[in-house]
Amino acid sequence: MSKSSKLAGIELCRGLAALAVIIVHSGDDTWGIPIAKSAIQFRLLFYFAVPFFIASYFYFATRKLPLRISLDFWQKKFRRIVVPYLLWSIIFVLFKSVVFLGNGGTEQLEKLWSDPLAIVFFGGASYHLYFLPLLMSGTLLIYLAKYLIKQDIIVLSLGFVLSIALYQWLITSENSFDMAKDIAFSGLLNQLDAQPFVYPIARIILVSLAWNIRCLPYFFVALLFNHFFKIDRCRWLYYPQTSLLLLLGFILINGFRERLVLGSLSEVAIAYLLLLLGVSISQKISNSYWITSLGLCSFGIYLIHPIIKSIVEIILIKLTPNVVENVSLVSMLFYCIPTFILSWFVVIFLRQQKWFAKYI
Numbered sequence: 541m542s543k544s545s546k547l548a549g550i551e552l553c554r555g556l557a558a559l560a561v562i563i564v565h566s567g568d569d570t571w572g573i574p575i576a577k578s579a580i581q582f583r584l585l586f587y588f589a590v591p592f593f594i595a596s597y598f599y600f601a602t603r604k605l606p607l608r609i610s611l612d613f614w615q616k617k618f619r620r621i622v623v624p625y626l627l628w629s630i631i632f633v634l635f636k637s638v639v640f641l642g643n644g645g646t647e648q649l650e651k652l653w654s655d656p657l658a659i660v661f662f663g664g665a666s667y668h669l670y671f672l673p674l675l676m677s678g679t680l681l682i683y684l685a686k687y688l689i690k691q692d693i694i695v696l697s698l699g700f701v702l703s704i705a706l707y708q709w710l711i712t713s714e715n716s717f718d719m720a721k722d723i724a725f726s727g728l729l730n731q732l733d734a735q736p737f738v739y740p741i742a743r744i745i746l747v748s749l750a751w752n753i754r755c756l757p758y759f760f761v762a763l764l765f766n767h768f769f770k771i772d773r774c775r776w777l778y779y780p781q782t783s784l785l786l787l788l789g790f791i792l793i794n795g796f797r798e799r800l801v802l803g804s805l806s807e808v809a810i811a812y813l814l815l816l817l818g819v820s821i822s823q824k825i826s827n828s829y830w831i832t833s834l835g836l837c838s839f840g841i842y843l844i845h846p847i848i849k850s851i852v853e854i855i856l857i858k859l860t861p862n863v864v865e866n867v868s869l870v871s872m873l874f875y876c877i878p879t880f881i882l883s884w885f886v887v888i889f890l891r892q893q894k895w896f897a898k899y900i
Contacts, residue, residue, distance in 0.1 A: 551835025
């Protein structure tokens with residue numbers, strides 16, 4: 541593929557995933573207002589966003605093997621993941637503190653500051669920030685690539701099957717990361733509750749373990765795809781028929797994921813079908829300014845959208861108060877479309893400032 545178009549489809553999918561995140565966050569049970577059944581079903585169609593971001597992260601992280609995992613490697617990961625995470629955690633803690641103080645929400649303010657461990661390690665400053673420490677934790681798996689690169693497809697496939705089984709067990713046993721409490725393996729953790737010095741360390745280790753188990757299937761699929769693509773040029777991937785099949789597969793599995801037996805398998809399948817679709821259509825679409833901008837700004841849109849959504853909510857309360865009285869398809873669109881567009885343009889502006897572009 542030409543250099544100018546090789547990522548166009550991926551950039552488009554990143555933008556779609558950023559929009560999907562905003563749709564998911566435009567109305568749920570935590571709002572404490574009535575939710576229409578149609579809104580619940582609509583929101584369920586957009587839970588592919590975070591899985592897609594995880595899939596694309598591991599796919600591109602393992603493209604050039606063997607990796608040189610040196611001090612420079614970790615410095616880059618620190619700058620690209622940890623620094624934005626810490627700065628955005630500070631931004632959201634300050635933003636929420638000002639909002640709660642202004643609204644007289646002392647109880648909410650106390651709850652925000654009651655768990656500093658969650659703010660520092662688990663994305664407790666805002667409901668969406670957990671994704672960054674999850675990625676940083678999952679990056680440890682890349683060490684395994686050094687030892688697995690010489691293995692054949694049979695071994696990698698076996699690793700994928702075992703990792704899917706392990707992830708499914710994590711989900712069904714209810715040991716996965718609980719965003720409401722910022723813990724994982726709650727049963728085991730409860731046994732350590734009486735030990736104040738051991739509990740925080742165990743909490744960090746167990747959450748990291750749960751995140752790594754979640755990332756493991758994505759890691760093995762990334763290794764499989766990159767291994768397979770090296771021995772096969774895969775021209776068939778760029779055929780129109782292939783793009784259509786990938787799109788249909790994505791729509792069908794995404795639409796019926798709640799009815800599938802293995803939630804873990806459907807989650808990973810949806811993510812990689814969308815990723816492969818992005819690769820497949822890259823030769824068919826031009827890498828225009830807007831597509832490039834959408835891809836470059838997708839991470840920023842993901843990070844900033846809760847603040848923009850709060851601003852949109854204030855405007856909606858003033859202009860159309862009846863819209864925010866319940867969660868419906870109409871109200872979700874009223875929230876998500878302006879939030880997405882405003883977030884995008886704010887990020888375009890912030891990216892022009894060198895300091896913001898580098899650290900925020």
